[in-house]
Amino acid sequence: MSSSILPPQDEHLSTGWEPDVPAADSLVRQAVLAHASWAVAPARRAGQPWYDGDTWAGGILGDRGPITNWxxxxQPVDPAEVIASVDRELPRDVPYLFVSAWPTGDLTPYGLALAGHPPLMMRFPGTPITPPATDLxxxxxxxxSTLVDAERVLIEGYPLPELQPYEPGSLYSPTFxxxxxxxxxxxxxxxPLATSVAHTAHGLTVVENVAVLPQARGRGAGAAITWAATIHHRTQPAALTASDAGQPVYERLAYQRLERWTVWVRP
Structure with missing residues (x-):
């Protein structure tokens, strides 16, 4: 069959997800690779198990609480193949978050439970807003010392009951x-009443681990602590996966919904 819009038969047609495609090929690819870096970098620095291959990346910081391990x-590959590879490459008896930019189908036969389909939200540099105010x-x-404060607020404010009662070093080591x-x-x-993290990779800032203790709510703490992480690299876009409660806060900071991701938990 011939057509003016068909490429030559021997021409490679990129999907945008081959390993050698630049991160900036698309905003979604940039966000996927930046989150992959977030999954790996803290574990690698701490001397904990990690893996970073062509099809998936992950790291294990601890044996309790899925948010500890990502x-x-x-790439848009069969999730079952990724799960099998995770079992080969990383410890098998730990919980983790399985965060996919693509719909996955049912992963309950592989021991995972569906956590939801949170939106990937992004904020672009130069978008004018009035910075959020707080009395904190x-x-x-x-x-x-301040890292311990951040860890305690995250575990108690998120909250992460699997990591309670709080023990220093449960999530953040000094190498974090x-x-x-x-x-x-x-x-x-x-x-300490609120916390956030900014991780930068592939020209994008990933905003994660936002938590606010109850006594700080209503004082602008959530918006202000998110803003601090968002503008840590002022010339970069920032991305986060948003909870239902967090979306209105992020929208006021000029974050926009890009697409929904899929999050599973291995308990």
């Missing part, structure tokens, strides 16, 4: 802080 498919003092974590990863904490005096 698995990110990097927002500081960047630069030492072990790095050039590519910044942690923010909001204080009322000496009391």
């Amino acid at each position: 698995i990110i498919p990097k 003092e927002i500081r960047r974590a630069t030492d072990e 802080l790095a050039d590519d990863t910044a942690v923010w904490v909001a204080y009322d005096g000496t009391s």
Whole structure:
């Protein structure tokens, strides 16, 4: 069959997901690869198990709580193949989040439970807004003490019951802080009440681990702590996967819904 719009038969037609395609080929690819870096980098620095291949990436920071460990498919491949590879490459008796940019079908036969289809939201640099106000003092974590404060707020404010009662080092080791990863904490005096993380990779900032303790709600803490992470790299777009409760906050910060992702949990 011939047609003026058909390419030559020997021409490679890129899907946009081959390993050698630049990260900036599309915003979604950029977000997928930046989240893959987020999954791997903290575990690699901490000397914990990690894997980064052509089709998926993941890291294991602990043996409790799925948010501790992330698995990110990097291509639209069969999720069952990824799960089988995870079992070969990483410890098998730990929980994890399986975060896919693509619909997956039913993964319950593989021991996973559906957590939802949160929207990937992005904010683009230069979008004018009035910065959110709060009466709390927002500081960047630069030492072990402030990192412990951030970890406690995340575990108690998110909340993460699997990691309670809180024990320092359950999620953040001293190696968590790095050039590519910044942690923010909001204080009322000496009391830490909110936290967020900014991880940068492939020209994009991933905003993660946003948590606010109940005593800080209604004080603009959620918006302000998210904003601190969002503008850590002012010239980059920022991305996050949003909860239902968080979406109105992120929309006020000029985040826009891009598409829905699919999140499964291996308990």
